[in-house]
Amino acid sequence: MTETDVKKPKKEQIPRQPMPEQAPDVRKRNFKEVPIGYTPETARKEAERCLQCKNPGCVEGCPVQVDIPGFIALVKEGDFTKAIRNLWTKNSLPAVCGRVCPQEIQCEGRCIVGKKGDPVAIGNLERFAADYEREHGTGVLPPKQKATGKKVAVVGSGPSGLTVAGDLIVKGHEVTVLEAFHKPGGVLVYGIPEFRLPKAIVASEVAFLGRLGVNVECNAVVGRTVSLDELFEQGYDAIYLGVGAGLPKFMNVPGENLIGILSANEYLTRANLMKAYLFPEVDTPIPRGKDVVVLGAGNVAMDSARTAMRLGADRVRIVYRRSREEMPARAAEIHHAEEEGIEFFLLTNPTRFIGNDKGRLTGMECLKMELGEPDSSGRRRPVPIKGSEFLMDCDLVVVAVGSGANPLLTQSTPDMQLNKWGYIVADPETGKTSKKGVWAGGDIVTGAATVILAMGAGRKAADSIHKYLTWGW
């Protein structure tokens, strides 16, 4: 601040309202949600910070163009009911997005207030409005259009499928969601941990769809229990595929099948979906490593590392082959992980896993890396430093180096076009696939991305499906 600024303050600057959180030392050993949430007073105070821009950058930064100044103005006035209704017009899962969107590169990253100081806490406000409605709301359902008699099957109950279901049910179509797992929610229930997204919130979003009339059928593995063509034979008029990117990637280095090396998918599914952190109160076990290494540095890696800490590890290390700048996780997750004592071993890559005579992991050999020329992703390519091998002791390794397209459904549907990595080819504007009557969106089209992008794709497809059911292909 310069002296002149201090002399004639135009208006008292309100600082960004901090989000109250559980203290790191406490939360690192429990599974309760880390941020506690705004009170109505803090929310209204934070809302005052918004300048109500005429051409708001924040809205451009949001993949589904939430009317950010609009809903924030309503929060400021204390009309939380109207605020949530405003949010719902663009975003059917605000309680989820407020918690998990990478705001710093989306809405908040483009907020004008952020140019000089801290941006308006859009995510926190979105979460507040949604939580307030869930806890105090009227529970009044949005109006539904007259029944059309058309039937839609939505395959997969992740954010993308849930969005399609919600959009089409209010347009009067009959909607059935088919989910392979025994619980709906996709990554929101099996991947993202309780301490970041309480499962009760996902359950209440699904229950809301249920009250609107969406029929959710779990334990239905499409491609096995029933095929797409059989769904059409059963009378469905359109099908949406939102099956996610459920294929774990491994490192393909020697020793990877030792006991104590798990994919993040397995580790997090055991912890979240099966609630194995409660073992033996529940029947599914989970390895409780003392000396844990997580490979990778995205959201999945942070979630795995923080889960390991909560399961009682003495030490948790993130091992990543690039540098800090390239870490793909949300800023908030990296920050939380560091506060909880997770260590970062950057520019490091495993070359082999070492085990004992019982086939259990005891350690890992790594190489140091340095950054070379930029690769196709524009990021500088990590190259191994010769002779820099060293050993790291560990008894649990969680592999979180990305995921691919699961072929289970697509293999059973040979007449649908896939790209060379096995993802479904779909029109980016409509979600239409090469198979008539079938749409796709979310991670199974784009590869692993974000909740809000999966929802955005779902919304576009729902519009296109509605047009098709009204006027034809």
Place this chain on the structure above:
Amino acid sequence: MFKIVKRLEMAGGTVILNEIEAPLIARKAKPGQFVILKANETGERIPLTMAETDPSKGTITIIYMVVGKSTALFKGLKVGDGYQDVIGPLGKATHIEKVGTVVCVGGGTGIAVLHPITRALKEAGNHVICIVGARTKDLLIMEEQMKAASHDLRICTDDGSYGRKGFVTEELKDILDADKADKKVKMAVAIGPVPMMKFVSKLTKDYNVHTIVSLNPIMVDGTGMCGGCRVSVGGTTKFACVDGPEFDGHQVDYDELMKRLQAYCEDEKHCYNDYCTLRDAA
């Protein structure tokens, strides 16, 4: 809920049969495929092969050995009770083809898994010789059904209480030796405890007889999304739930599989003991 419509105890109560209402699965299932079951809200997801399916009744039949907490919990379910979740059919179906003479080798509850495959091989026009084994006479299951499903049934028990005294591999070796000249035996199918499949495969490799085994690694989802079920086959990693569960027996790394099956050994033991204590107290 998936209702149990029939329940039998076999092998002195160590093996249980459940016939379950699951019309969608019954309609699609083929020999060799499995389901994943979860008894209740806190239950574990457990894979079991379908020993029988009845599409017209809309039922599937599972036969399982009581080995730990989850199977003990399953054992407590009565006719009229049900499983909260049953998912399937999962895995690839057995490739059934007419090849000539086939030897089917089964041990323990592997016999239940082997039964529909044996029957299908016979129906496809093969001459089917079957060898089943158990530790002792009382533990042998499905003798009548296996007799009906094959042309020639041979029985072995470890203690000699019934049939030949010895392991199934000894009977198999005699069959293969007798077949040396004609080379009529074109294929073997071995399903049972991992060591049994390992030794059968070792033997048939010496005689150059193509062998199929059905692997039982620890599973979670059964749809290829977790990689927990990975097995090494011919030096590459496969996911048993989607690439299998059947594989070329000569290519499987059995030692790795046996070790991986012990992953949760200690945890499971505690869990099972706690459960038994509570159950017996009640």
